[in-house]
Amino acid sequence: xxxxxxxxxxxxxxxxxxxxxxxxxxxxxxxxxxxxxxxxxxxxxxxxxxxxxxxxxxxxxxxxxxxxxxxxxxxxxxxxxxxxxxxxxxxxxxxxxxxxxxxxxxxxxxxxxxxxxxxxxxxxxxxxxxxxxxxxxxxxxxxxxxxxxxxxxxxxxxxxxxxxxxxxxxxxxxxxxxxxxxxxxxxxxxxxxxxxxxxxxxxxxxxxxxxxxxxxxxxxxxxxxxxxxxxxxxxxxxxxxxxx
Numbered sequence: 001x002x003x004x005x006x007x008x009x010x011x012x013x014x015x016x017x018x019x020x021x022x023x024x025x026x027x028x029x030x031x032x033x034x035x036x037x038x039x040x041x042x043x044x045x046x047x048x049x050x051x052x053x054x055x056x057x058x059x060x061x062x063x064x065x066x067x068x069x070x071x072x073x074x075x076x077x078x079x080x081x082x083x084x085x086x087x088x089x090x091x092x093x094x095x096x097x098x099x100x101x102x103x104x105x106x107x108x109x110x111x112x113x114x115x116x117x118x119x120x121x122x123x124x125x126x127x128x129x130x131x132x133x134x135x136x137x138x139x140x141x142x143x144x145x146x147x148x149x150x151x152x153x154x155x156x157x158x159x160x161x162x163x164x165x166x167x168x169x170x171x172x173x174x175x176x177x178x179x180x181x182x183x184x185x186x187x188x189x190x191x192x193x194x195x196x197x198x199x200x201x202x203x204x205x206x207x208x209x210x211x212x213x214x215x216x217x218x219x220x221x222x223x224x225x226x227x228x229x230x231x232x233x234x235x236x237x238x239x240x241x242x243x244x
Contacts, residue, residue: 005030006027006032009240010035011177012035013027013036014180016038022229026230027233030237039189044070045157051074055082059128061085062086062094062095065093066134067133067157070157071132085105085118085121087114088227106118112144116141129142129150129151129153131152135156135158162188163192171194175201177240181205190217198219203223204235205223211224
């Protein structure tokens with residue numbers, strides 16, 4: 001529903017382009033402007049051989065909507081014996097678009113810690129687990145499952161790159177707020193955008209871990225919001241209502 005809660009506000013959305021459109025649309029429906037600058041560029045890689053032998057695994061974990069988008073076109077069907085898990089609701093919804101309905105997802109939260117706390121993944125001793133993700137990333141999921149007695153294989157479905165600097169960058173005061181969805185994305189922004197702008201602009205993040213990294217980079221105002229687009233919008237609206 002359209003409103004004017006964010007009228008006159010320019011809020012930079014930095015999610016990967018394929019995931020940024022809904023949040024940008026919500027900001028615009030609230031009267032704001034939502035320039036896009038993906039903090040992580042996504043590069044395709046050849047389909048990993050593991051995608052053709054998912055039947056060898058007991059569990060396939062997708063860590064992001066991008067992992068779903070890059071892997072599922074190369075998977076004829078998830079074998080019936082293979083359980084599927086997603087780190088959060090956004091990834092689960094992406095799987096549902098490919099017809100994958102029974103997905104283990106955290107009841108709340110959207111990170112490795114939340115998924116590891118699910119009852120279904122507590123006992124994985126002797127299981128073979130495929131973790132579908134981009135190159136690199138956190139090792140918490142795999143390390144914890146190994147500690148629980150599982151065998152883990154990482155399946156790299158895409159490559160994450162630092163974006164090229166924009167033709168025209170933003171200076172301090174140009175933006176009302178920034179939204180960032182990962183620590184890696186935040187560090188990439190510091191590599192290609194004006195550091196003083198980044199430190200002086202209110203930064204909205206979905207996780208305390210990212211907030212901690214932002215504070216370590218001397219960002220002056222960090223606002224913790226929820227994981228979903230709707231929660232992020234609600235936090236933005238509440239913030240600017242209280243700040244005139």
